[in-house]
Amino acid sequence: MPLHAQAIGEPIGxxxxxxxxxxxxSFAAGIPDDSxxxxxxxxxxxxxxxxxxxxxxxxxxxxxxxPSGMSADERRRGIHVAHDLAIERPVRPDxxxxxxxxxxGVGRRRSGATQEVLFVARDTAGDIVWRSRFTSLFLGVxxxxxxxxxxxxxxxxxxxxxxxxxxxxTESTVRLVDAHVYSECARIWNPxxxxxxxxxxxGLTDPILHGTATLARGVSLVTAAAGVRLDAVTRVDCRxxxxxxxxxxxxxxxxxxxxxxxxxxxxTADGATAIGDGLVSINA
Numbered sequence: 001m002p003l004h005a006q007a008i009g010e011p012i013g014x015x016x017x018x019x020x021x022x023x024x025x026s027f028a029a030g031i032p033d034d035s036x037x038x039x040x041x042x043x044x045x046x047x048x049x050x051x052x053x054x055x056x057x058x059x060x061x062x063x064x065x066x067p068s069g070m071s072a073d074e075r076r077r078g079i080h081v082a083h084d085l086a087i088e089r090p091v092r093p094d095x096x097x098x099x100x101x102x103x104x105g106v107g108r109r110r111s112g113a114t115q116e117v118l119f120v121a122r123d124t125a126g127d128i129v130w131r132s133r134f135t136s137l138f139l140g141v142x143x144x145x146x147x148x149x150x151x152x153x154x155x156x157x158x159x160x161x162x163x164x165x166x167x168x169x170t171e172s173t174v175r176l177v178d179a180h181v182y183s184e185c186a187r188i189w190n191p192x193x194x195x196x197x198x199x200x201x202x203g204l205t206d207p208i209l210h211g212t213a214t215l216a217r218g219v220s221l222v223t224a225a226a227g228v229r230l231d232a233v234t235r236v237d238c239r240x241x242x243x244x245x246x247x248x249x250x251x252x253x254x255x256x257x258x259x260x261x262x263x264x265x266x267x268t269a270d271g272a273t274a275i276g277d278g279l280v281s282i283n284a
Contacts, residue, residue, distance in 0.1 A: 005145025012101040030185025049233040050216035082135035105149030113143040166253040168225040211240040221252035235281035
């Protein structure tokens with residue numbers, strides 16, 4: 001069954017997610033980010049700004065309805081190709097979040113159809129904690145209808161300033177075990193990241209690191225290089241471009257900055273782009 005454009009605006013599902021201390025600390029450990037505030041249960045326990053992707057995954061795998069028209073097999077062909085996270089305030093340890101998802105837009109590519117999902121997270125008072133635009137490409141899936149996206153209020157994306165090369169470049173080693181560690185710590189499990197047989201069945205040579213793991217590590221590295229506190233992050237936007245092999249190295253590059261933004265990318269060991277068009281917005 002194809003992806004139907006007429007489903008735009010329809011709800012996909014809703015769940016309550018409890019962001020317990022063990023989970024938020026484990027998420028930081030799975031990146032890995034060893035910044036002390038992520039483990040301080042005596043003082044102020046901080047939560048990594050990319051933790052929302054872990055909460056959203058719970059709805060991705062537990063969604064109660066799917067108005068897209070795709071079959072279960074077609075949904076399994078989905079590849080996460082872009083993510084835009086707008087943070088109203090940091091997640092607080094041990095709070096319960098009400099998370100909803102709706103179909104925001106659809107598109108057409110030669111390789112398949114794209115689907116953009118809007119996640120909205122609210123606290124018990126009904127206030128928004130974060131929103132995100134989660135874009136997937138479904139390989140070999142046909143789009144019925146014309147590409148379209150609902151217009152919503154969203155932060156503008158500023159143009160990147162011109163610079164003479166990266167301001168800072170930080171190399172990081174991706175261990176053979178890192179996909180297993182991130183899977184369990186983030187509670188984001190997809191067998192293509194940890195099971196060679198599953199990876200090969202999906203057309204990969206070997207398991208690869210999760211895109212959100214690469215993104216979270218990149219954000220940690222570039223904010224550290226820029227001297228920016230992670231609790232000051234208000235937005236993370238990027239495209240997932242290339243695969244990161246386990247047992248390799250990546251390089252996070254701070255490309256440009258101003259008082260409110262950091263522009264970055266993440267390269268694989270051979271210089272290919274893994275994370276492109278990276279943007280971190282910050283409170284001044």
